[in-house]
Amino acid sequence: MSIPKDARHLFRFAILFVIAFVVFLVIRHFVVPKTFGEYGHYRGAAITEIAARPMHFAGHQKCETCHVDIGEAKKAGKHENVSCEACHGPLAQHADDPSIQPTKINTTEVCIRCHADSAAKPGVFPQIDPVQHSGGVPCETCHQPHNGL
Amino acid sequence: MSGVEGYMYPNEITLNWSVLIVLYPYITGLVAGAFILASLVRIFNVKAVAPTYRLALLTALSFLLVAPLPLQLHLGHPLRSPEMYFTPHSTSAMAMFGFVYLWYLMAVLVFEIWLDYRSDIVHLSQTSTGWKRTLYRAMTLGSDNISPRSLAIDHKVGWIVTLVGIPSAFILHGYVGFIFGSLKANPWWNSPLMPVVFLFSAMVSGIAAVLLLYMGISKLRKTPVDMPCVDTIAMYLFYIFILDFSLEMLDLVHRVYEADESFRTLNFMVHTKLYFSQIVLQICLGTLVPIFLLAITQVKKLPELVRRRIYIVSGFLVQLGVFAMRWNVVIGGQLFSKSFLGYTTYKMSLVTKEGLFAAIALTVLPLVILWILVKLLPPWDKEAQASIPAATAAN
Numbered sequence: 001m002s003i004p005k006d007a008r009h010l011f012r013f014a015i016l017f018v019i020a021f022v023v024f025l026v027i028r029h030f031v032v033p034k035t036f037g038e039y040g041h042y043r044g045a046a047i048t049e050i051a052a053r054p055m056h057f058a059g060h061q062k063c064e065t066c067h068v069d070i071g072e073a074k075k076a077g078k079h080e081n082v083s084c085e086a087c088h089g090p091l092a093q094h095a096d097d098p099s100i101q102p103t104k105i106n107t108t109e110v111c112i113r114c115h116a117d118s119a120a121k122p123g124v125f126p127q128i129d130p131v132q133h134s135g136g137v138p139c140e141t142c143h144q145p146h147n148g149l
Numbered sequence: 150m151s152g153v154e155g156y157m158y159p160n161e162i163t164l165n166w167s168v169l170i171v172l173y174p175y176i177t178g179l180v181a182g183a184f185i186l187a188s189l190v191r192i193f194n195v196k197a198v199a200p201t202y203r204l205a206l207l208t209a210l211s212f213l214l215v216a217p218l219p220l221q222l223h224l225g226h227p228l229r230s231p232e233m234y235f236t237p238h239s240t241s242a243m244a245m246f247g248f249v250y251l252w253y254l255m256a257v258l259v260f261e262i263w264l265d266y267r268s269d270i271v272h273l274s275q276t277s278t279g280w281k282r283t284l285y286r287a288m289t290l291g292s293d294n295i296s297p298r299s300l301a302i303d304h305k306v307g308w309i310v311t312l313v314g315i316p317s318a319f320i321l322h323g324y325v326g327f328i329f330g331s332l333k334a335n336p337w338w339n340s341p342l343m344p345v346v347f348l349f350s351a352m353v354s355g356i357a358a359v360l361l362l363y364m365g366i367s368k369l370r371k372t373p374v375d376m377p378c379v380d381t382i383a384m385y386l387f388y389i390f391i392l393d394f395s396l397e398m399l400d401l402v403h404r405v406y407e408a409d410e411s412f413r414t415l416n417f418m419v420h421t422k423l424y425f426s427q428i429v430l431q432i433c434l435g436t437l438v439p440i441f442l443l444a445i446t447q448v449k450k451l452p453e454l455v456r457r458r459i460y461i462v463s464g465f466l467v468q469l470g471v472f473a474m475r476w477n478v479v480i481g482g483q484l485f486s487k488s489f490l491g492y493t494t495y496k497m498s499l500v501t502k503e504g505l506f507a508a509i510a511l512t513v514l515p516l517v518i519l520w521i522l523v524k525l526l527p528p529w530d531k532e533a534q535a536s537i538p539a540a541t542a543a544n
Contacts, residue, residue, distance in 0.1 A: 004302075005294070006294060006296055006298040006299035006302055007299070007302050008292060008294065009267070009290065009292035009294055009299065010302070010303075010306060012290040012291065012292055013260065013263065013290060016290065017255070017256075020255075024234070027235075028234075028235045031231075031235055032235050032236055036236060037236075041236070041238055118159065119156060119157070119159075120158055120159045
């Protein structure tokens, strides 16, 4: 079947579409990661890549094998269920090699992450207005962080 | 906390959807509306509005080109946006919309404009010089066949394109309302009427925009305004406006009658924070006044000058009202807490990425694009204008 002469220009436009579509497919082929869609709507390789990342957190059980005293002290206090690294930050490197000294934490920032007043927190949770309560004095001058008092 | 009254959940305190998200449905609405006006000529054979046919198409195109920009600015990371096309998620309405957008842009608007302008383009490629000649040559796609038979074929195909274009335009804008209407967490938005209301207000704003542009351009070019044309547009504007208004009122009455658990909160908002933008701007100034003005032109024979002035005033009021409607939906829906116990405030920034200036720039940009398009593809070619009704008659 030959295309009528007077409709050929329409096919030129159609060819433009086909070209655009092919270009799209080619680009798509190169930019979409190979493992995309292997398990779901994400890169399959992401799982192994993430698993291969170095550990940042050691977990409180590990800390307590060396810092037995603090572990015991903490169990007796209100911070019983707060993990070491929630305050100290990720310390996996230190746990593997204690010669790497952890940096000192700035309690005026760390403690109010959990304890600053907010209407969204349950009323029973201990909350303070940092300005009124301590006015910039580090919390550990009055409180013992491991005992939570 | 500043701007917060009562009880807000922390994630509700700052509004994430800014004025740009107000602009986005407004701009897409203009696209859909302008296209519907063009389809009046093509599909519904309303010959009187033919002088605005091409202008309406170019308007739709220039606003459509700008439509995604508010979203890009709002989201940041423009380089990530193609991912939507490369790895679309079939359950995401927004991802699917990306394809509707492309389809509408390329297969409907650009194609229809190309078909309609083909003889002009061929003509221009032969008469112009320099870079323009190259540009027009490229636009002809290397075919200078403008025999009457080929133009007749173009016209048939254009008719089909417009026919397909109407549902496309509906989906294009209905989608925006759909996104809001399907958000079940937000009682201000969650309504199956939302897409329909968005659609009708889109038609109203788009038709009014083309009306204003047509009269403005005529003034600039010092050519007389085609009165039967603007009268007909105003008539359609009036009727569609009535439909739009009834739908909005239906939505309102339904909410009042249903009076579900959110009603007291929403009612309170409409009477306080949204009073000015909803009652004063949207309903009174933006809807009732222009409907009343347009109604006068329908029932009374007024002198030309008065009619023109009425059209201009109501055209601007319509834009104001529809923009206010988008504002009340987008911003209004974020001002109250899901707890129904608290309210927050939206404070528009000025020179930030999502501030007032960005919004103004994005409103002016389509007009600049339109100006360039109009220079390149003059919509008022005498013989072309004559050819549309003639060709329509041949249809």
